[in-house]
Amino acid sequence: MVGDIERIDLGEVPYGEAVGRMTGRVGQRRADEIPDRLALLTHPPVITYSARTPPGAKLASIGMRIRGGVTGSGDTGDSVRHRDDGVPLERFTGRVLVVCPRCGGRAVVVPRPGLPAPRYATELLFQPRRLACPGCGAVAEWVAAMRDNALVGVAPGGTEDPFFRRPLWLQTRCVGHILWAYDEVHVDALAAYVGARLRERGGLSPTRAMVARLPAWMKTSEHRAEILAGLQTLRGLAERSAPADRSDAAHEHGDRPRPYRSLYFRGGPY
Numbered sequence: 070m071v072g073d074i075e076r077i078d079l080g081e082v083p084y085g086e087a088v089g090r091m092t093g094r095v096g097q098r099r100a101d102e103i104p105d106r107l108a109l110l111t112h113p114p115v116i117t118y119s120a121r122t123p124p125g126a127k128l129a130s131i132g133m134r135i136r137g138g139v140t141g142s143g144d145t146g147d148s149v150r151h152r153d154d155g156v157p158l159e160r161f162t163g164r165v166l167v168v169c170p171r172c173g174g175r176a177v178v179v180p181r182p183g184l185p186a187p188r189y190a191t192e193l194l195f196q197p198r199r200l201a202c203p204g205c206g207a208v209a210e211w212v213a214a215m216r217d218n219a220l221v222g223v224a225p226g227g228t229e230d231p232f233f234r235r236p237l238w239l240q241t242r243c244v245g246h247i248l249w250a251y252d253e254v255h256v257d258a259l260a261a262y263v264g265a266r267l268r269e270r271g272g273l274s275p276t277r278a279m280v281a282r283l284p285a286w287m288k289t290s291e292h293r294a295e296i297l298a299g300l301q302t303l304r305g306l307a308e309r310s311a312p313a314d315r316s317d318a319a320h321e322h323g324d325r326p327r328p329y330r331s332l333y334f335r336g337g338p339y
């Protein structure tokens with residue numbers, strides 16, 4: 070049986086960032102946190118050299134002009150490495166509370182029941198899904214589109230669930246923006262971040278995945294109290310499920326993320 074492999078098209082990425090990402094992925098793969106992954110990317114023109122590069126071959130000596138960055142000064146690793154040990158947003162997609170397409174109450178989107186637990190969090194973006202509403206009995210199924218014999222992954226982010234594109238149930242207005250979460254676990258993770266940031270300034274790496282993607286207004290300490298109150302509102306919403314309990318913010322906002330451009334070649338069918 071062929072192993073699973075994910076192919077992801079990253080587009081153009083600055084060289085240093087690309088090296089940093091790859092370095093982080095190597096660690097994650099060794100820890101068996103992610104599947105084998107083929108990452109396709111381009112980076113702007115760049116020249117690298119090491120301590121062993123003869124002086125005559127160095128940039129200044131040959132008078133070359135290039136666009137893009139220059140990297141390397143005898144050390145082509147550590148100066149650009151950054152650890153990406155944050156929890157990815159996809160890890161919070163295991164359970165997504167959404168507005169039911171039939172009754173407007175709270176429905177839940179989960180991987181299709183009976184599937185083995187995903188081996189990697191990234192698999193959550195490809196596994197077949199079921200939407201079910203305990204209130205009215207509505208049920209819907211979702212399967213990933215196929216391309217080149219691979220499953221096309223969804224792109225998490227924004228105020229819709231990534232699979233059925235339903236508005237999230239957990240949405241509330243907060244300092245002129247929409248505060249949202251997939252479920253209570255996600256709310257708790259956001260609260261931990263918003264709270265912890267101020268106790269330990271700089272204690273959390275800005276490159277942490279889910280956290281790194283947060284909008285600027287959530288990262289500044291300015292709105293801490295309002296955001297924590299908003300998260301408390303989301304907790305309250307999570308406990309209610311009737312159509313009348315729907316938040317006035319739980320509607321479409323047209324903030325779909327760009328396609329993830331990720332394919333997943335599975336060893337076998339789901």
Ligand SMILES: [Zn+2]
Nearest residue numbers: 169172202205
């Ligand atoms: Zn319903």
